[in-house]
Amino acid sequence: MARMTGRRILSAAPVLLAVTLGVFAVAALSPFDPVKAYAGTAGLTASAAELDQLRANLGVDRPLLDRWWDWLTSALTGDLGNSTVLRRPVADAIAERLGWSALLAGCAFAVAVLLGTGLGVLAARRPGGPLDRVAGALAYTLEAAPAYWLGLLAVWLFSVRLGVLPSGGLTDAAATAVTPGQVASHLVLPALVLGISQLPWFFLYVRQGVADALDEDPVRGARARGLSQRRVLLGHALRSGMLPMLTLIGSRVPELITGALMVETVFSWPGIAAATVQAATSVDFPLLAALTVLATAAVLAGNLLSDLLYGLADPRVGFDG
Numbered sequence: 201m202a203r204m205t206g207r208r209i210l211s212a213a214p215v216l217l218a219v220t221l222g223v224f225a226v227a228a229l230s231p232f233d234p235v236k237a238y239a240g241t242a243g244l245t246a247s248a249a250e251l252d253q254l255r256a257n258l259g260v261d262r263p264l265l266d267r268w269w270d271w272l273t274s275a276l277t278g279d280l281g282n283s284t285v286l287r288r289p290v291a292d293a294i295a296e297r298l299g300w301s302a303l304l305a306g307c308a309f310a311v312a313v314l315l316g317t318g319l320g321v322l323a324a325r326r327p328g329g330p331l332d333r334v335a336g337a338l339a340y341t342l343e344a345a346p347a348y349w350l351g352l353l354a355v356w357l358f359s360v361r362l363g364v365l366p367s368g369g370l371t372d373a374a375a376t377a378v379t380p381g382q383v384a385s386h387l388v389l390p391a392l393v394l395g396i397s398q399l400p401w402f403f404l405y406v407r408q409g410v411a412d413a414l415d416e417d418p419v420r421g422a423r424a425r426g427l428s429q430r431r432v433l434l435g436h437a438l439r440s441g442m443l444p445m446l447t448l449i450g451s452r453v454p455e456l457i458t459g460a461l462m463v464e465t466v467f468s469w470p471g472i473a474a475a476t477v478q479a480a481t482s483v484d485f486p487l488l489a490a491l492t493v494l495a496t497a498a499v500l501a502g503n504l505l506s507d508l509l510y511g512l513a514d515p516r517v518g519f520d521g
Contacts, residue, residue, distance in 0.1 A: 316402025
């Protein structure tokens with residue numbers, strides 16, 4: 201396990217380097233002018249000489265490779281630079297937002313896994329039954345529904361029509377402090393929406409895996425020995441049927457990140473979504489590079505986690521083979 205993890209970490213380094221260089225290259229080709237974005241309304245009346253001087257002060261007039269190399273060497277020492285759009289250190293901007301995004305993504309992931317697994321097991325007990333058909337139809341419908349549309353629908357139903365849950369933000373508008381109770385109540389809708397948007401894949405994988413496992417000889421043997429249906433289902437079929445779902449975890453990380461950005465925007469959740477949008481539209485090189493590296497690292501970590509979980513669940517898989 202340690203050897204495989206070490207190999208994955210070493211192979212991740214060139215990937216992250218290529219991603220950062222790609223971010224700077226794409227940003228350099230972007231039609232957006234970072235100087236005008238930084239200057240704001242003052243840039244409308246500024247002279248060309250003033251804009252050129254500001255461009256030199258920000259360093260955006262330097263060659264692409266020079267800007268990338270300076271950012272990279274500084275990042276390796278812990279200095280991610282200063283955000284031109286947020287006008288503060290990038291590390292501070294990410295640190296104050298990352299925790300809220302991680303909280304939302306973690307809760308949504310738990311919702312997707314738990315509900316998807318539960319529904320998948322129940323549907324696999326009677327393939328073609330009423331529950332299997334209804335849950336399958338809902339799963340395929342949710343696959344086609346964008347996360348932001350689900351978010352708007354949830355706001356209309358639970359906040360506007362029923363008035364039982366807040367529509368957005370981290371706390372109430374009149375709140376003077378951030379309390380766990382208010383955070384929990386404001387987290388319910390975005391976590392459910394993001395979790396439900398990821399649920400179909402977990403449901404379909406578990407449903408198919410458990411249904412196939414129920415037809416395998418070991419499971420049939422367990423039934424022949426007189427074991428209860430509950431024990432056969434949870435103790436034998438579920439473990440075998442969960443193996444394909446473990447490989448799904450890593451592949452869902454990019455979709456989880458993308459969905460989180462849209463859900464955070466809909467619900468005004470104070471995560472990294474707003475910073476990502478601002479960094480992209482304002483060509484904020486340091487912030488954009490840091491956020492992209494963070495997202496890439498999350499995808500690589502998700503793939504590694506999938507392999508580790510699969511190896512732990514199935515002893516036949518060798519970590520260091």
